[in-house]
Amino acid sequence: MFGLGGYNMPDLLTILLTGIFIPLFPMSMIFNAILDKVKYSWLRAFLLLIWPLIGLLILLNSNLVIPDWVVTLALSTSFLYALRMLTLREVNQWSGFLATSLWSLLWLSLSQGISADLLYGFAVSMSIPLVLLVLLSAGLEKRFGAAYTGLYGGLARTIPRYAGVFVTVVVAAIATPLFPTFFIMLDMIVETISNKPVAALALLVIWLLWSWAGARLIQGLIVGRASKFKIADMNINAIGFYSIVLIALLASGIYLSGVIL
Numbered sequence: 001m002f003g004l005g006g007y008n009m010p011d012l013l014t015i016l017l018t019g020i021f022i023p024l025f026p027m028s029m030i031f032n033a034i035l036d037k038v039k040y041s042w043l044r045a046f047l048l049l050i051w052p053l054i055g056l057l058i059l060l061n062s063n064l065v066i067p068d069w070v071v072t073l074a075l076s077t078s079f080l081y082a083l084r085m086l087t088l089r090e091v092n093q094w095s096g097f098l099a100t101s102l103w104s105l106l107w108l109s110l111s112q113g114i115s116a117d118l119l120y121g122f123a124v125s126m127s128i129p130l131v132l133l134v135l136l137s138a139g140l141e142k143r144f145g146a147a148y149t150g151l152y153g154g155l156a157r158t159i160p161r162y163a164g165v166f167v168t169v170v171v172a173a174i175a176t177p178l179f180p181t182f183f184i185m186l187d188m189i190v191e192t193i194s195n196k197p198v199a200a201l202a203l204l205v206i207w208l209l210w211s212w213a214g215a216r217l218i219q220g221l222i223v224g225r226a227s228k229f230k231i232a233d234m235n236i237n238a239i240g241f242y243s244i245v246l247i248a249l250l251a252s253g254i255y256l257s258g259v260i261l
Contacts, residue, residue, distance in 0.1 A: 014062050015070060021055025022107060023100045024070070025077040035096040041138035044092065045131040052103045052123040059110065060119070066111040074107035075202045082206045085213035091137040091147040094217060095130050098173060101206065102126045102181065105188060108199070112191050118260065125180035125256070128249060129173035132242060136166050140221075143231050149220025156222045162234040163222050165242045172249055174214040175207060180253040187260040 019027035031051060038044050081101040088094045109122060139162065140147040155163040175181035185207055193200040 011064055014058070014064050018055045018059045021051055021058065021103075022074075022110075023077055023081075023104045024073050024107070025080060028077055028081070028100050028104070032093075032096045032100060036093065041134055041141075044134045048095070048099055048130045048134060049124070049127050051099075052106060052127065053120065055103075056106070056116075056119055056123055060116050066107060071107055071111050071199070074104045075199060075206075078102075078104040078206050079202060079209070082209035082213065086209065086216060088213075089149045089151075089220070091140065091149070091217070091221075092134060094213070095133045095137070095173075098210065098213070099127065099130050101210070102130075105185075105203070105206075108188050108192070108203075109184070112188075121252075121256070122180075122184050125184065125249070125252060128245065129169055129179070129181075132169045132245060133173060136162070136169060139234070149217060153221060153224025157225070158231050159233040161239060165234060165239065167218055167222060168246055169242070170214050170218055172246060174210040176211075178253045178257075179249055180256050183253055183257045183260060 015024070016027065018024075020030050023031060031047075035044060035047060038047065078101045081097045081104070085094055085097045085101070088097060103123070103126065106119065106123060109119060114122070137147040143159070144152055155166070172179040173181075175185050185203060189200050189203050192203070
């Protein structure tokens with residue numbers, strides 16, 4: 001019994017199952033629906049860290065050869081969620097859509113024959129800034145009752161230490177140099193530009209949409225008048241925690257550049 005492109009039913013079932021964890025539309029909606037229902041920030045963070053690793057574990061223990069139509073669907077999925085991010089106002093939902101857009105591109109790395117160790121490293125590197133963003137979002141909910149852009153602004157004046165960490169985490173999440181996702185994206189583009197120029201162009205557009213969405217998120221929260229009310233800023237211990245993780249990400253990005261480029 002054969003399916004799309006001559007692939008048999010077990011292969012198609014593997015793609016469908018993996019498409020839940022390494023997102024392919026419409027299976028990608030499952031993750032975002034689950035994340036939207038989760039109310040505990042620690043559980044959201046756990047899901048963001050573990051979700052793509054489950055997909056990689058399934059796929060790397062199968063004998064599936066990634067067909068071209070799956071790569072095309074993955075790029076389309078990534079583009080769809082990156083575009084949708086431009087209109088999102090809730091920080092947790094924004095993080096979930098960025099996660100979906102990022103993880104979809106792992107199909108491209110899988111099709112390029114990247115080693116298993118590197119693939120797991122890619123997934124973790126993509127997810128850690130999102131985990132930090134979820135934790136920061138919980139801080140906004142604790143201080144203001146919600147984490148929406150436009151609901152309040154001027155965090156750069158109201159809670160400047162928090163604002164500085166928030167901006168740095170968003171910058172890390174949207175594949176800015178010298179963070180790991182920057183080099184992952186660069187590697188994907190270099191690998192595809194000669195034989196799949198359309199895919200390379202799609203990657204550049206997706207990358208641009210992430211940057212645009214990140215700028216809108218930062219503008220909606222950081223810029224503006226300071227609150228009239230006294231709000232507790234981030235304490236030194238929390239700054240130390242975020243700083244250590246971000247420095248580790250920078251170090252891993254620099255290391256990754258020497259491995260894949």
